[in-house]
Structures are given as C-alpha cells and as structure tokens.
Amino acid sequence: MMFTTVRFWTLLLPLLIAVAATAAEPDLVEQGRRIYVEGVRVSGQPLQATRDGTVSLSGPQAACMGCHRASGMGSVEGSQPVSPIGRRYLFAQEGDLVMANMDGRRGKTLNQTHAPYGDETLALALRQGIGIDGRTLSAVMPHFALDAHDMSALKAYLQQLSSDYSPGVSKQTIRFATVITPDVSDARRAIFKAMLQSALVAKNSSTAPRKRYMSSAASFVTQTERRWELQVWELTGAPQTWGAQLQQHYRDWPVFALLSGLSDSTWAPVDAFCQAQQVPCWFPSVGVPSAGAADANATYGLYFSRGVSLEAAVLARELLGTHNAAPKRLLQMQASHAGGVAAQAFDQSARTQGRNVQSLSLAADAGPSGLRRALQQVRAGDAVALWLNAPQLEWLAGMTPPSGVKFYLSSSLTQASTTQQLAPGWRSVVQWVYPYELPHKREANLAYLHSWLKLRDLPLVDEVLQSEVFFALNLMTDTLQDMLDNLYRDYLIERAQDMVSKRESGKAEQESRDRHTLGRAGRTVVNAELAHGSAIADASSAVATQRRAFALGDSTGTSIYPRLSLGPGQRFASKGAYIVHVSADGALVADSDWTVP
Ligand code: HEC
Incomplete structure (x- = not known):
C-alpha cells in the first residue's frame, strides 16, 4: 500500500510541475x-x-x-x-x-x-x-x-517564434483557398475559376515527384517544391453571414493563405476574417477591399489598390485641383454597396479640399426611371460622379445627357471592359477614373499573359481581372520559391512587401531588354526561357511549356498597373489613377497624368 502511494507521488509530481510550468x-x-x-x-x-x-x-x-x-x-x-x-x-x-x-x-x-x-x-x-x-x-x-x-x-x-510551419502547410503540400462573393456574374466567375484550375494543374504537373523541376540548388536541398491544393469557397447570402461561412470552411480545411479572390460588391467581411485568423489574403480582384477604419492595424491583406475609394479620391483631386476650373456644384449618384463606398470616399476627399458634395442615392433597382428623376436635379456647370456598376450602366441607354454637365464613371465599378459599351450619346460627356495603365502602354506588359492564355486555350474575357489573377498566381510562385522552407504566414507577407517593388522594376527592365534584343513582344518569353532556364514558353513552344507548366518563375511579372510597390507594413500596391475619355473612334485617351491623391 505504502509502496503504491510513493510510486503514485513520484509519478505525479513531475507531472504536476510540468503542468504548472506550461500554465506559466x-x-x-x-x-x-x-x-x-x-x-x-x-x-x-x-x-x-x-x-x-x-x-x-x-x-x-x-x-x-x-x-x-x-x-x-x-x-x-x-x-x-x-x-x-x-x-x-x-x-x-x-x-x-x-x-x-x-x-x-x-x-x-x-x-x-x-x-x-x-x-x-x-x-x-x-x-x-x-x-x-x-x-x-x-x-x-x-x-x-x-x-x-x-x-x-x-x-x-x-x-x-516561427518554430513550425503555419497551418495549411505540410512537407509535401500547401493549401490555399480562393473566395468568390455571390454578386459576381457568371462570365467573370467562370473565367476566374478556369484560370485558377488551369494554373493549378500546370503547377502540380511541374512539381510532381518525377517531374520535379530543380529551380535552384537551395530549393532542391530544402525540398521546398510542394504540391498546391486549392479549394474554391463560393459564398452565398448576405455579407453579414460570410464571416461564419468562412470560419466553417476554414475549420474543415485550414489554409495557408487565400490566393486571389473575386468580388464585385464588398470584400470587407473576407478581409476581417483574414485579420482575425491571421490568414494572408493575397491580391484578390476586388473593388472594396476592407472596411477602411481597421486598416491601421491590418497586416494580413495585400491588395492591388484601395479600389473604388482610391478612384473617388483621385477624382476629387482632379476636379478640385488648382489647375482645373472648379465645377459649380459637385453631385454624385450611387445605387449599390460598392457605389456607396465610392460616394463616401468622394465626399470625404472633397470635404478635405473645402467642398461639399450633394449626394443622391438611388435604390439598387431604381432603373432608368429612377436615374432619370435624379438627373432632373442636374444643371449646366455641374460635375456629376455616377458611381454606377456594370449592369447599371445600361440605365443610360435611351436617355439624353443634360447639356453643359460633366459626368464621371469608375472603371473598376463598371469593370473597365464596358468602357466601349457606353450609350453613344453619353460618350462625349463622360470621363472615367482609370486606375490601370493605358491600353497602348500595357500591351507589351501583358504579352506573357496573352501567350499563356492562348496556350491554355482560355479566352480573354476581362483583361483587368485576368491580368490580376495571373499576377497574383505568379507572385505567389515567386515568393514561395524565395521563402525556401520557411513557410510562415508573417514571412509570406514580409517577403511580398520586400519583393513587389524590386520584382516589378527588375522584371520590367528584363522584359524591355528582351524586347529590344528580339524586336517582338511575343518572343520575350522564349528569350527569358533561354536566359533563365525557368519560364513559361510562348505559344509555339508547347513542349517546354509542358515541362515548366505554371511555374512561371523569374521571367514574368509586370501587370496591368503602371507601378506596384509595397513597403514594410503597406497593403495597397498601386496608388493612383488616370482620368480618361473614349474618343469617337473608340480609343482611350488620357486627360490627366497618373494622379496619386
Ligand atoms: C536596429 C536593428 C536591430 C534591432 C532593433 C535588433 N536587432 Fe538583432 N540583429 C541586428 C543585426 C543587423 C544583426 C546581425 C549582426 C551581425 O551578424 O553582425 C542582429 C543579430 C542578432 C542576433 C545574433 C544572431 C546570430 O545569428 O548570431 C540576435 C540573437 C539578435 N539579433 C536578437 C535580437 C533581439 C532579441 C532584439 C530585440 C530585443 C534585436 N535583436 C533587435 C539588428 C537588430
């Protein structure tokens, strides 16, 4: 009896001490x-x-x-x-x-x-x-x-500190999810999913055990090439319920990061989820990235830009800047959540420049008659920001614009590609806030994307969206390669912040050298392949492409944005926009320099 008691205590004591120690x-x-x-x-x-x-x-x-x-x-x-x-x-x-x-x-x-x-x-x-x-x-x-x-x-x-891989990472695999909010049109949803799927298949065939591509001695030694797994989380219902849906997905399937993403309404609940779970949110294609106020402490979301808020601030700056004759009155109309966010930012920017904006908010289903009524309040000499989204643009058809009034539209809200689809009567009175590089200047930048799409038999449906997705995937490939086996979420964000600017300038230089040497934009990829031994090949070189698949590595990078840069702690990579109009022959013409508000 005695014996057992002693034994009991000798066993228990270290255990108690251990418990006390871990509690402390x-x-x-x-x-x-x-x-x-x-x-x-x-x-x-x-x-x-x-x-x-x-x-x-x-x-x-x-x-x-x-x-x-x-x-x-x-x-x-x-x-x-x-x-x-x-x-x-x-x-x-x-x-x-x-x-x-x-x-x-x-x-x-x-x-x-x-x-x-x-x-x-x-x-x-x-x-x-x-x-x-x-x-x-x-x-x-x-x-x-x-x-x-x-x-x-x-x-x-x-x-x-950084003692284990972050959740979603194992020795062989790395898990991602991409999130799509319910408001996205079928066409955009379809091409978005097709691109991700295609990229993933290609990526994994290039890292399959026997085909493992040795991209560098260091990543070979540390075995950093992993298989990517991707779930598409398609949210449903009202934005207030998205947080719970994301939590549920995440409980079932923890991911290392949200890779790309797509929303035409608000992304704020997704951003909030990322901050709460400390999951990096990686360059989604969205117009309303976050709920503004929490930005100061937000670390886990990286975005192309502040979206519609940036466009609104650029517009206020252009309209009220000293070099332009200020309009008599500033008006704005909006009929959606994203439009409302733009309106709020416009109002705020105008206020800081000492002007008030008269706001007319329409019901989301106001339709042409609602818009017509609102337009009756507009007079010659006014400037009107029409924060309409792509489907709402159709309300303008069959309506004559009031004379002597300037109208402004957001390119991201209207999805840019619709620029050409504006009702003819409106073309001459409308200008656009345009947060992308001008088409004639970006052609060469996007040569890689175009040959990649051609090769995979994917159509070009929406150049902005597709170039963003392409960039997000490439940057993830590059950043992971650079991180070697140190797969921690904080480090992912830090590496991206360090790399984006360097990569952009370095790659733009490389590409322009390629173009110079080869004379044709379409050949750049081949040259890069020869130079680095790691690139996608162009459409004529399918064999090499099969080998390298999606591991685009060091040779691509420039995007639809003129310049992307991030510093430590920064989360929005592009910081300005142009004001443009569409000429009679359908060309986009810049009416301002690249404006950073
Ligand atoms: C102002 C920048 C700066 C700050 C702040 C700083 N460090 Fe350092 N630390 C460095 C640099 C630079 C080195 C590398 C020095 C070298 O290799 O000669 C270093 C090296 C070290 C090393 C030696 C690592 C090795 O491999 O031998 C340790 C340990 C360390 N730091 C811990 C800390 C801790 C803990 C803090 C906070 C209490 C801290 N450091 C704050 C810049 C900093």
Whole structure:
C-alpha cells in the first residue's frame, strides 16, 4: 500500500510541475512578445538600447520586430543583413538544415548555421553584441538593457517564434483557398475559376515527384517544391453571414493563405476574417477591399489598390485641383454597396479640399426611371460622379445627357471592359477614373499573359481581372520559391512587401531588354526561357511549356498597373489613377497624368 502511494507521488509530481510550468508559459511568451513587438519590458518600462555606442533607442524604436520582422526571419537594412532569429535559427541543433534567402538582390545568400544559443550566450549577444561564435556583431544590432526577467521572457518568445510551419502547410503540400462573393456574374466567375484550375494543374504537373523541376540548388536541398491544393469557397447570402461561412470552411480545411479572390460588391467581411485568423489574403480582384477604419492595424491583406475609394479620391483631386476650373456644384449618384463606398470616399476627399458634395442615392433597382428623376436635379456647370456598376450602366441607354454637365464613371465599378459599351450619346460627356495603365502602354506588359492564355486555350474575357489573377498566381510562385522552407504566414507577407517593388522594376527592365534584343513582344518569353532556364514558353513552344507548366518563375511579372510597390507594413500596391475619355473612334485617351491623391 505504502509502496503504491510513493510510486503514485513520484509519478505525479513531475507531472504536476510540468503542468504548472506550461500554465506559466503563455504569460512568459506574452511578456516576451511585448518586448519583441512593442518594446515594453516585463516591468512595464520602455525597452532601452544603444546603437553604435551612442545613439539611444527607446520603446517601439528599439523593439526587435523593427529589424528582425514579425516572423523573426530578418531582413536587409541597407546592405546589412539582419539575421533570422526564430526558433529554428537561434536554437538549431547540429544537423538541422535551415536556410534563408537573406537578400533577394544578391541571389540565394544562405544563412550559416551556428551552435544553439543558450541563456548566457543569448544575454551576451543582446547586452554586449557578442555572437555565439565570439564574433562582435555588427554595430547595427543595438545593445539592450535587459534584466533576468526580460531575458527569460524574450527567450520563451523566441523559442516559439516561427518554430513550425503555419497551418495549411505540410512537407509535401500547401493549401490555399480562393473566395468568390455571390454578386459576381457568371462570365467573370467562370473565367476566374478556369484560370485558377488551369494554373493549378500546370503547377502540380511541374512539381510532381518525377517531374520535379530543380529551380535552384537551395530549393532542391530544402525540398521546398510542394504540391498546391486549392479549394474554391463560393459564398452565398448576405455579407453579414460570410464571416461564419468562412470560419466553417476554414475549420474543415485550414489554409495557408487565400490566393486571389473575386468580388464585385464588398470584400470587407473576407478581409476581417483574414485579420482575425491571421490568414494572408493575397491580391484578390476586388473593388472594396476592407472596411477602411481597421486598416491601421491590418497586416494580413495585400491588395492591388484601395479600389473604388482610391478612384473617388483621385477624382476629387482632379476636379478640385488648382489647375482645373472648379465645377459649380459637385453631385454624385450611387445605387449599390460598392457605389456607396465610392460616394463616401468622394465626399470625404472633397470635404478635405473645402467642398461639399450633394449626394443622391438611388435604390439598387431604381432603373432608368429612377436615374432619370435624379438627373432632373442636374444643371449646366455641374460635375456629376455616377458611381454606377456594370449592369447599371445600361440605365443610360435611351436617355439624353443634360447639356453643359460633366459626368464621371469608375472603371473598376463598371469593370473597365464596358468602357466601349457606353450609350453613344453619353460618350462625349463622360470621363472615367482609370486606375490601370493605358491600353497602348500595357500591351507589351501583358504579352506573357496573352501567350499563356492562348496556350491554355482560355479566352480573354476581362483583361483587368485576368491580368490580376495571373499576377497574383505568379507572385505567389515567386515568393514561395524565395521563402525556401520557411513557410510562415508573417514571412509570406514580409517577403511580398520586400519583393513587389524590386520584382516589378527588375522584371520590367528584363522584359524591355528582351524586347529590344528580339524586336517582338511575343518572343520575350522564349528569350527569358533561354536566359533563365525557368519560364513559361510562348505559344509555339508547347513542349517546354509542358515541362515548366505554371511555374512561371523569374521571367514574368509586370501587370496591368503602371507601378506596384509595397513597403514594410503597406497593403495597397498601386496608388493612383488616370482620368480618361473614349474618343469617337473608340480609343482611350488620357486627360490627366497618373494622379496619386
Ligand atoms: C536596429 C536593428 C536591430 C534591432 C532593433 C535588433 N536587432 Fe538583432 N540583429 C541586428 C543585426 C543587423 C544583426 C546581425 C549582426 C551581425 O551578424 O553582425 C542582429 C543579430 C542578432 C542576433 C545574433 C544572431 C546570430 O545569428 O548570431 C540576435 C540573437 C539578435 N539579433 C536578437 C535580437 C533581439 C532579441 C532584439 C530585440 C530585443 C534585436 N535583436 C533587435 C539588428 C537588430
């Protein structure tokens, strides 16, 4: 009896201690997070540090995240690489193979492994700038005033930082979902799904075990080529119910990221889901990306632009800028949710420039008669923003525009491709806010897309949408390749923020060199294939294309936007628009420069 009791306690005691320790741990991790992310010490005091022996840093300025990033995967400061310090790097055991791409500009600079840091060596690095190998660390790494409490909190945080793949990732596969909201027309839905499907099939045939394409020694060694799995989440019903639908999908099938996406009404509930679940939302084709107010702290959505809000701000800027004669009155009409978002942004921008906008909101089913009534309030000398969507444009047919009035339409709301379909009487009085590159300038940029579509027998239905999807897929391929085996969501966002601008400028240069050498836009792809050994081939080279399939790799990238750029913490890549009109012979003519409001 006695014996069993003793045994009972000897077994139970370590267990109790273990339970107590794990119960305390989340606290310690949270305290560490505050040091790492916010620059607040365990005591509640601001973190203090000195850099270069003299410059003192305090609080958020000193926080580790500023340099080592949220993922702990580091970055490049000027030309100084900032080491990755997540669990797998700081505490790597001998034989662990960890590699990071330190600097995209210098190709695959791989991280050296070192002996695992312990309590004392970590304290030495943080307080005195001495690395595990005894080396004096670069003066860019500050020296911190941290006590024993801070040290154990920070260590607990670093030990769990980027220690496992994010949800949705396994050794062999990586899971994505793409979301479509219920308002999308059948034609757009169909071509969107067809492109994704085709891309996925091609992508996976290029990474199938026996066909594995060795894109670089580093990704080969670390086995980073994974099979992509994609679910299409088609939402139904009212926007208030989408959050719950997304949660349900996500519970059944956790994904690494939402890849592309499509909405013609609002995307705000999807963006909110992404922020809440910390799931990256990757360049969807949407006009209303988010609910504005939450933007400051939103990290997990990356978008082409602010959508209709950007267009409204550009229009206000153009109409009220000093170089134009200001209109007598500003009016606006809208008859949809997205139109309402544009109207709100227009009103706000005009107000900051000291003008009021008279708003007439129509019922979504107002129809031609509703619009006609509203137009009766318009007088000569007015400027009217018509925030109508593509189907609502038809209301204008059979109506004569009032004379002496200027009308403005949004290209994204009307899906740009309808520019040519405007009722003839309206063409001469309507201008468009146009957030894309002008058609004659983008032809060459989109040569890759066009040959890819031709090759896959996919029609060109909607150039804006299709080029966005193409870009989103390519950027994901490139970014994943660059991340090697470090598949953490924060790192995905960080890499994209680092890569978008570099990639855009680098690729535009490459493409223009290709064009120069080869003389014809259509041949660029072949040349890129020869130059890099990794590209889609053009339509005439189906064999090579079968081999490389969707792994477009390094050779494509330019988009329908004149310039895409993102910095740390930024989420909207294109920041301006043109004002254009359609000439009598149907050509798009720019009436303004690229305007960034
Ligand atoms: C101002 C930028 C900056 C800040 C802030 C910063 N670091 Fe660093 N850190 C660096 C740089 C740069 C290096 C690489 C130094 C070198 O290799 O010579 C580095 C290296 C390190 C190393 C050594 C890694 C290795 O591979 O040996 C550790 C550990 C580290 N930092 C932890 C931290 C922690 C924890 C914080 C926050 C308390 C922090 N750093 C804040 C820039 C920074």
